[in-house]
Amino acid sequence: MSTITADEAVADTTAEVDLGVALNAAFEGRHHERRAAGRAAYPTDGMHRDPSLGLAEARQWTLERLKVLVDHGFGQAIQPAESADEATLVQSLIDFETISHGDLSVAIKSGVQHGLFGGAIASLGNDDQHDRFLGGALSLEVLGCFAMTERGHGSDVQSLETTITFDPEAGDFVVHSPKESSAKTYIGNAAAHGHMAAVFGQLIVDGTEHGVHCILVPIRDDDGSVHEGVTIGDNGHKGGLIGVDNGWISFDHVPVGRDLLLDRFGSVNTDGQYESSIENPNRRFFSMLGALVRGRICIGGGAALATRRALSIATLYAQQRTQFRHPGTEDETPLLDYLAHQRKLLPAIARTYALGFAQNDLIDSFARVASNPDHQPKEQRALETLAAGLKALNTEFANATVQTCREACGGAGYMSENRLTQLRADTDVFATFEGDNTVLLQLVAKGVLTNYREVWGGLDRLGMVQASARMVGSSVIERTGAGLLAERLVATARRKGDAAAFYDRGWHAWMFEERERHSIDSLARRMRAADRDSFEAVNAMQDHVIFVARAHMDRVVLDSFIAGIEACDDGPAKQTLEELCTLFALTSLEADAGWFLAHNRMSDARAKALRKHINQLCGDLRPRATALVEGFGIPAEWLGSAMLEV
């Protein structure tokens, strides 16, 4: 890697802009036009919040800003589940992404109001409820809460304590928090702005519990006074997102009209009897939660936007900021010329592309499943698995990467006017809300193992081993759509074996597949051997379970990247994407080099050489760094970072 001269830089400028534009079109793929339209509609005046605003002012500012966005048409693409069409479903996700270019408190407040409160009505309500409540939720006429989490139960939603008891005499429901631990908490819109809450609790009819259902409960009057029987508290200052008014809500035998139970999956009929189209309470519960998958997709998408914003800031800064004399010259060296700096930013850029392509596929999968009332349970499970996995990957990656970017900008990165610390503070909680990442990765593994059982379930232990040997495991990994291309590449690479080159995509895909397949096989074997009713036995496998989830997700992400490159028809952009994909793949292999070596999937020489090839790719990509972040599609002036010369 050599420093580019000023002349070369000028000559490169036009080419870079074109490359950036072409990369952006490829990166945004099938949703490029919709995203561009979103950016065109986005009101940029006042998109960033003054970081010194206090709690009360920040909350007020956030509400006002959300109103501006609604006036510009954002957050409106929420339709009743039965009549949802693909285009609108996609639009709902792109809206959240676009809003995430600005203050994230606004994005989360929209997520609470439109995605969760509106989404609960749209997904769980009946026609009458759609007519009465959905419009007000979308227009902000009725600000609402999504009251699921309780003090005592977050991840374990099935154990919520709040009760929704049918009172046959009055013909209505009674919502109640039996214990202190039953209070709803960390609820957005609760502390200040909400007038209604979609409350999740155990539905009890005639003494029988029917599991978790959701009911709309008015909590404040028009004048803001809290309803009788409802107690609301303020969660106060938080680590970030202080524009969102999180609070707690507790109910003391609050009567609620029977027409307010969101009863798509379970209702009480005029005879006062419980009715549901889904017999199995467990399946009913997961259907109810499955209808809410949009939230997870949005959070993953919002985290991805935060990552892209931070990487754009740090990458532009690393080219303008110099430090230490460049040997043999009078100039100082731009930070991005240092290998250590390249290794902080360029593999992160590569992974950002990878996750972006996978998110595109997730968006399509969501639109396809949610617009088709006759979708198969298997498609729903695949969607939920992908949404859980990408939420976990995107949010943990956002936290790590925004922090890396902060540090890469030194002291300047710590100043609020440069936006990185607030991004970091705001995305922090993305790792644990809408599903704790550790729990979500376990869900991913569960989804993967369910597929596995369907393929292998009928075989006994010996039969399985024989079948394994015969089928080389490839049928464990079911590829569709984006994955088919990768599947062909793997087949070719297998034939080459050790002769496959470092830059051979088939070798990457093969290695990713081996990591996934072997870890699933061995986990399944351990599961079969273990007493699955024993906490200790299952608990002892928890790290293995998480490894499987990561191996699966990285393979799925690579598949998406490969398909995304295939769809790109701009030569230079395609070439750049190939290099980014290799950088992503080699970085993932390097991180697990111990595994590949110990499991004889890689030779010592090859493992040792990974470092060199990664360094080489970083050097090769460095002159195109500006174009790489332009590919994220964020206008430089939107970054709002005082230190950038834009």
Added chain:
Amino acid sequence: MSTITADEAVADTTAEVDLGVALNAAFEGRHHERRAAGRAAYPTDGMHRDPSLGLAEARQWTLERLKVLVDHGFGQAIQPAESADEATLVQSLIDFETISHGDLSVAIKSGVQHGLFGGAIASLGNDDQHDRFLGGALSLEVLGCFAMTERGHGSDVQSLETTITFDPEAGDFVVHSPKESSAKTYIGNAAAHGHMAAVFGQLIVDGTEHGVHCILVPIRDDDGSVHEGVTIGDNGHKGGLIGVDNGWISFDHVPVGRDLLLDRFGSVNTDGQYESSIENPNRRFFSMLGALVRGRICIGGGAALATRRALSIATLYAQQRTQFRHPGTEDETPLLDYLAHQRKLLPAIARTYALGFAQNDLIDSFARVASNPDHQPKEQRALETLAAGLKALNTEFANATVQTCREACGGAGYMSENRLTQLRADTDVFATFEGDNTVLLQLVAKGVLTNYREVWGGLDRLGMVQASARMVGSSVIERTGAGLLAERLVATARRKGDAAAFYDRGWHAWMFEERERHSIDSLARRMRAADRDSFEAVNAMQDHVIFVARAHMDRVVLDSFIAGIEACDDGPAKQTLEELCTLFALTSLEADAGWFLAHNRMSDARAKALRKHINQLCGDLRPRATALVEGFGIPAEWLGSAMLEV
């Protein structure tokens, strides 16, 4: 790992308290009494800041709180360099640690005022300056700035642009910022409270530049008005530490009395000629900076305190917080019973112990070197290398671990009242101030390679290879004091070879040594082969350089841990420390498993089994978790975390 029953828990309580006390005594080692005395003197009323305070109130609160600490004797142990004694030197470090139990803005403000501003006077000033200024700096009578960093130059201190020009006619100095990039920035005490600044700049006498020196410049009057020629700006809101009033200062030909140059290492005599006891300007520069090593030791120590506070909070919470029904019982499972949760917290606890023992040794090294005016350059270099390395390790570990703890506490962890997010925000900048971690790790490697050159320097390339083969490299790694015990263990383990057990400390020490020795050897070989004047050639090794630094530091830390255990004479505490040390060692080996396999230092079977042994250790240690964090010596009520039942 099985859940402990309530009966067992009660029976264990006394034992745990005793174990916690014994662990604390061992962990704090030779400085246990001084630390205990510090805690006894520490005023706990109002030790935490209300996180919702705005910028101005937070700054005022921080100043008031610092005054309270000074009234209680904190921050006073700063002595003139020539007369410093070991006990007082140690006390200055323990003071900073103790203050770090509370709000970190207060700790950093004390660091700026006492450690940096006071420290500059004490280390770089003459007797007269000590008499005139040191007292006021320590008593807070004169609040001061440490004005080193400029807009244009942070890590590259040698290239500072500010000029300190001797004016022979007036007989004084003129301090000037020639360019916009020369303004001092991110300077604590600048924006609001400072009256004087220790300004670093290029000393120019009779047209000749003599390199970076430091001069005291009055910047504000008693009434707070800014002096003529001085311009001060406010850095505004930051990602954390908002109680510290960081700002920028620019000088327009400001005349400063000749008696204000801190002239221990370089002065202007009565004839207007430059004089210095150190001929070589480069050596003079590093002597000047070396005198300021205390700051790095304090930051590492403060980061360690933040880590311990966060781990204490998360570990106590993980035992009181339950989620999901425990199979076969009516109870729910405490979070810490889950393997995934154990793996988040217990290896971090183990590493915290490891770093703590190394910090103890660093404190001793500092006291020994700084109290001995006749110390050898080699001792100074060893001290600076250790201080740089432990600052980098402690601060990056703090950021990662506080974040892990935040996530381990779910939504509750995000609420400011539980203290984790503010700890995270405040420690963030520790990674880049007082030396950027990436730069510091390169300093560590440089220090290590300098030792290497001294040992191998005389040999040509062929001779070196032969010598390597003969001496098995052990002389590259020079061990003294804490390391001697480890050296003996390694010798024994080498004899056992592959037969050494997983729990054999000698095997751990041997592996750590192999990682360090081999990576130094190969780096030295690459350095010799490369054109060291070529930026590209040197830059291509930057990741190797950083690997060497980490390998060296982890080895040094393990040496300290081993010596710390040896010094412990409480049976159960010693046994627990042995297990923690093994957990630390195996976790470090697991992180680099790819390296050990590719370099044939570990068999596939052994690498694969690391995971199992780490899990086993986590399970074994889990019942002692409370005692483990009690060993950190933080009274539970000091944690100030609303969610904890203490």
